[in-house]
Amino acid sequence: MSKITIPLGPQHPALKEPENFMLVLEGEQISGATVNLGYNHRGMEKAAENRTYIQNLYLIERVCGICSHSHTTTYITNVEELAKAETPRRALAIRTLFAELERVHSHLLWLGVAGYEMGFETLFMYTWRDREQVLDCLELLSGNRVHYSINTLGGVRRDVSAEQKAGVIKRIDYLIERTNYYIKLATEEPTVYARTSKVGMLPPDVAIERGAVGPTARASGIARDVRKDEPYLIYNELDFKLITHNTNDVFGRLVVRALELVESYKMIKEVLNNLPEGPIAVKVPMRIAPGECVNHYEAPRGEDIHYLKSNGTDKPERLKVRAPTLANLQSVAYMMEGGWLADVPLVIAAIDPCMSCTDRAVVWDPKKGKKQVYGWEELRKLSIEQYKRRGVDFSRL
Amino acid sequence: MSEFAKEEKVKSEIEAKFGGAVSNALVQRKNRVWLDLAPEKLPELMAWLKAAGYNHLATVTGFDEGENLGAYYHATDTRIIITVKVKTPRSNPVLPSVLKSFPGAVSYELELQDMLGIKVDGLPAGLRRYPLDEDFPKDEYPLRKDWKVEEYIAKNPLFKPEAK
Numbered sequence: 349m350s351k352i353t354i355p356l357g358p359q360h361p362a363l364k365e366p367e368n369f370m371l372v373l374e375g376e377q378i379s380g381a382t383v384n385l386g387y388n389h390r391g392m393e394k395a396a397e398n399r400t401y402i403q404n405l406y407l408i409e410r411v412c413g414i415c416s417h418s419h420t421t422t423y424i425t426n427v428e429e430l431a432k433a434e435t436p437r438r439a440l441a442i443r444t445l446f447a448e449l450e451r452v453h454s455h456l457l458w459l460g461v462a463g464y465e466m467g468f469e470t471l472f473m474y475t476w477r478d479r480e481q482v483l484d485c486l487e488l489l490s491g492n493r494v495h496y497s498i499n500t501l502g503g504v505r506r507d508v509s510a511e512q513k514a515g516v517i518k519r520i521d522y523l524i525e526r527t528n529y530y531i532k533l534a535t536e537e538p539t540v541y542a543r544t545s546k547v548g549m550l551p552p553d554v555a556i557e558r559g560a561v562g563p564t565a566r567a568s569g570i571a572r573d574v575r576k577d578e579p580y581l582i583y584n585e586l587d588f589k590l591i592t593h594n595t596n597d598v599f600g601r602l603v604v605r606a607l608e609l610v611e612s613y614k615m616i617k618e619v620l621n622n623l624p625e626g627p628i629a630v631k632v633p634m635r636i637a638p639g640e641c642v643n644h645y646e647a648p649r650g651e652d653i654h655y656l657k658s659n660g661t662d663k664p665e666r667l668k669v670r671a672p673t674l675a676n677l678q679s680v681a682y683m684m685e686g687g688w689l690a691d692v693p694l695v696i697a698a699i700d701p702c703m704s705c706t707d708r709a710v711v712w713d714p715k716k717g718k719k720q721v722y723g724w725e726e727l728r729k730l731s732i733e734q735y736k737r738r739g740v741d742f743s744r745l
Numbered sequence: 746m747s748e749f750a751k752e753e754k755v756k757s758e759i760e761a762k763f764g765g766a767v768s769n770a771l772v773q774r775k776n777r778v779w780l781d782l783a784p785e786k787l788p789e790l791m792a793w794l795k796a797a798g799y800n801h802l803a804t805v806t807g808f809d810e811g812e813n814l815g816a817y818y819h820a821t822d823t824r825i826i827i828t829v830k831v832k833t834p835r836s837n838p839v840l841p842s843v844l845k846s847f848p849g850a851v852s853y854e855l856e857l858q859d860m861l862g863i864k865v866d867g868l869p870a871g872l873r874r875y876p877l878d879e880d881f882p883k884d885e886y887p888l889r890k891d892w893k894v895e896e897y898i899a900k901n902p903l904f905k906p907e908a909k
Contacts, residue, residue, distance in 0.1 A: 384873050384875070385852065385875055385876065386873075386874070386875045386876035386877060386878070389876040389877060389878070391887060391894075393860075393888065394887050394888060394892075394894065395894075398894070556800050556801070557800075557847075557848055557849065558848060558849035559801055559802060559803075559847065559849030559850070560849075561801075572801075572823050574823070577823040577824050578776055578823070578824050641773070641777070642777070642819055642826055642828060644803065644821075644826070651803065651823075653803045653804055653819065655804075655806045655817065655819065655828075657808070666806070666808050666809075668804065668806040668807075670803065670804035670853075674852060675803075675804075675849070677852070678848070678849040678851065678852070679849075
């Protein structure tokens with residue numbers, strides 16, 4: 349049979365992230381695949397060199413829509429190490445709380461996308477409805493659903509009150525009940541098993557060779573988790589299991605993420621019930637003495653690693669960011685080879701490449717003490733008016 | 746120091762094996778080892794690290810040091826991160842590829858080429874550039890310190906829609 353090469357992406361290959369796969373097909377079967385990236389390069393590492401440490405915090409938060417807390421925590425761990433700041437224990441606990449809430453929100457989102465890609469849209473509807481509960485928790489604690497901005501140099505920006513704690517625990521209890529149902533579904537439902545089993549195989553030796561991280565590596569039986577390997581924040585005091593699975597396929601990745609949710613709920617409750625007393629932040633100097641350090645962090649998608657070099661001024665000399673998806677994409681090409689064209693979206697989605705979401709805003713007028721919720725239409729109208737004042741007319745678009 | 750026994754052990758093993766090529770080896774703190782290396786020994790050391798259990802190349806950081814361009818290879822066994830620093834002269838920056846030991850590093854090496862202009866010897870031919878755009882100038886390297894965003898914007902008409 350003659351070979352044919354088709355491009356998949358960069359527009360929406362499986363998720364809304366731009367990436368391109370060149371697939372060599374023999375009939376419906378894939379005999380070769382290459383990954384092309386770079387459609388979303390925003391020059392953040394260069395931009396970071398021209399901003400102060402505190403400004404960079406808000407830049408780094410926008411590296412990713414979902415892992416916003418992961419990237420700022422990695423960055424801030426580096427800055428605090430160079431500044432030799434003693435971050436209060438209560439701040440570390442609150443960062444851990446956010447890290448686990450973020451993992452819950454990311455894994456629930458992924459479960460929905462996986463359901464959608466395997467043609468099980470009820471699962472997508474269920475998990476995304478339930479995901480609202482964890483987004484509500486994050487909003488309750490930080491004021492924001494996606495970019496929580498809880499981290500600041502030397503600590504966190506907001507404390508956790510008793511009412512907030514009760515609100516979070518109430519929602520987590522609901523999620524525990526729902527997640528038990530999803531685990532039953534993932535492990536016992538024959539259609540889920542039939543669609544995901546033996547799809548996107550990644551043997552452990554290939555996973556190591558290609559540098560796979562996070563749930564993708566753990567589903568190939570590799571016990572690799574920064575939270576266990578080099579505990580940061582307060583993970584060394586928390587009781588949780590490192591979840592692995594040995595089927596090496598999409599089914600394994602589904603089970604690993606579903607079971608990790610349970611561990612995260614356990615940790616969230618443990619942190620909330622044992623919050624250390626004390627201040628939530630210390631002062632960190634604007635200028636950081638020359639030095640360099642490297643730190644990693646277990647983001648929902650896997651290991652996130654940052655390198656930071658300071659030069660004695662208030663701006664970094666070099667900041668390097670490597671997000672987990674980049675490490676995992678080399679494995680995707682392998683997973684697709686020998687598989688079927690129809691499995692491609694499921695295989696791509698199974699490493700959980702990231703995407704972002706937000707389309708609403710609440711404006712609070714402190715003088716009138718009033719809150720107003722703006723929807724999409726109102727926000728659009730406001731922005732058109734603002735550009736009109738600057739002499740640009742978008743109203744006819 | 747007995748406190749960092751494991752770190753000291755791997756450091757002295759590398760120093761014994763690669764003698765003259767290694768300098769400034771340092772145990773910075775728990776789980777962090779840094780060392781400078783002569784670039785021609787890079788593939789050999791990376792193969793040794795992989796065999797010794799440091800089988801995950803977390804990333805490669807490119808860095809403009811002025812006269813030299815540097816590349817820092819962060820290899821880890823998921824606990825100890827060993828950062829191997831190599832330098833290459835700015836006038837003719839070339840480094841050997843480590844793809845033989847770490848095939849997953851292809852995007853990190855492409856990044857060294859694109860962002861700093863370090864030619865990586867041994868990368869397979871026919872790869873698309875990464876991470877920069879196809880029509881980004883081929884002789885400009887944004888992560889070099891003498892590359893200024895303002896200059897690039899000033900000479901690129903795309904960024905000035907009002908001037909059309």
